[in-house]
Amino acid sequence: MEDTSLNNTALVYHPDYIKHNLGFDHPERPERISKVVEHLKSKNILNNPSISVSYPDPLNDKDLELVHTNDYIEKVRGMSNYGGMLSIDTPIQTNTFDIAKLSAGGAVLAGKMILEDKACNAFGLIRPPGHHAGKNYGGGFCYFNNIAILVEYLKKHFGLKRFMIIDWDVHHGNGTQDIFYEDPTVLYFSTHQMPLYPGTGYIEEIGKGEGKGYTVNLPLNTGTSGKTYEKILDDLFFPLAKEYKPDIILVSAGQDAHTSDPIASLQFTNQDYIMMTKRIMEVAKLICKKRLVMVLEGGYNLTALSETISNIITTMAGLNQLNILESSPKEIKIDKEVESKIEQIKIILKDYWKTFQ
Numbered sequence: 001m002e003d004t005s006l007n008n009t010a011l012v013y014h015p016d017y018i019k020h021n022l023g024f025d026h027p028e029r030p031e032r033i034s035k036v037v038e039h040l041k042s043k044n045i046l047n048n049p050s051i052s053v054s055y056p057d058p059l060n061d062k063d064l065e066l067v068h069t070n071d072y073i074e075k076v077r078g079m080s081n082y083g084g085m086l087s088i089d090t091p092i093q094t095n096t097f098d099i100a101k102l103s104a105g106g107a108v109l110a111g112k113m114i115l116e117d118k119a120c121n122a123f124g125l126i127r128p129p130g131h132h133a134g135k136n137y138g139g140g141f142c143y144f145n146n147i148a149i150l151v152e153y154l155k156k157h158f159g160l161k162r163f164m165i166i167d168w169d170v171h172h173g174n175g176t177q178d179i180f181y182e183d184p185t186v187l188y189f190s191t192h193q194m195p196l197y198p199g200t201g202y203i204e205e206i207g208k209g210e211g212k213g214y215t216v217n218l219p220l221n222t223g224t225s226g227k228t229y230e231k232i233l234d235d236l237f238f239p240l241a242k243e244y245k246p247d248i249i250l251v252s253a254g255q256d257a258h259t260s261d262p263i264a265s266l267q268f269t270n271q272d273y274i275m276m277t278k279r280i281m282e283v284a285k286l287i288c289k290k291r292l293v294m295v296l297e298g299g300y301n302l303t304a305l306s307e308t309i310s311n312i313i314t315t316m317a318g319l320n321q322l323n324i325l326e327s328s329p330k331e332i333k334i335d336k337e338v339e340s341k342i343e344q345i346k347i348i349l350k351d352y353w354k355t356f357q
């Protein structure tokens, strides 16, 4: 008989996430949380016995310093006194510092739920997002790097040693990459549309110094279908995970590669996200005691975001999916170039990974 306690999924969010408001036409808007929560409620997901819901506390300054420089933290805190612009697309309002700390606190709580044996996997339904924030900079709607903070927190407080981050957001997680570029304790694996903001994430970016070989980038052409992702997981992610043996798998789960996303042009579907979640869960089960934390990054079509998140969470909890009916993308474009890029990556990484030799 399946042990039901091992199917327990933690969902972490906070009602105050909707107080982060960057102006009415900004794509990173409060409804990205409120609509998703509404949808989860309408599908009875929040009161499903396999899913526990908890609210985080804001991260304290000391834990922020695990990743960010003191100067940068003080800059965000100072600008939050009056408001300002961190970058052209990333305004700071008077509550930004507090809500950004609450977002980082959400990522941390998602990890703690697993390490304290209260759940077997977790989804952090958090905002603002984090993967474009580096040690001393923000941008791309990000202030503090939630997933990087989670990594350092789990190192410090739970003694974990090896982390694998899969960043399936349609944008390259330049901040996360920068933070761990010379760090072999974090294997960062990103797929992203290129060309697109922030313009980084070329195949040749593989890490530096001791971290060389521990950054993997697979840029995808406009129009690439999510069907391609199965091959990416099979040929790159799984072999790397089996050789690296991380203590936990983390996902920068931005669903803006969805075919209906208004600010990007890939063609992932609800079914693709279910497949990706299932496959990554299989690896987590095999390698790291099912430990899997997803944290929300982007995703700007509210319907697609609600449906993909509810499907991801129900998949994580071992429940049936709820919303897989959808119209197909106009044109399924299996990108042949992806295959050649996968081969290129294997060649570039063969000096660092036996599995590619």
Ligand SMILES: [Zn+2]
Residues within 6 Å of the ligand: 169, 170, 171, 254, 256, 297, 298, 299
């Ligand atoms: Zn994104």
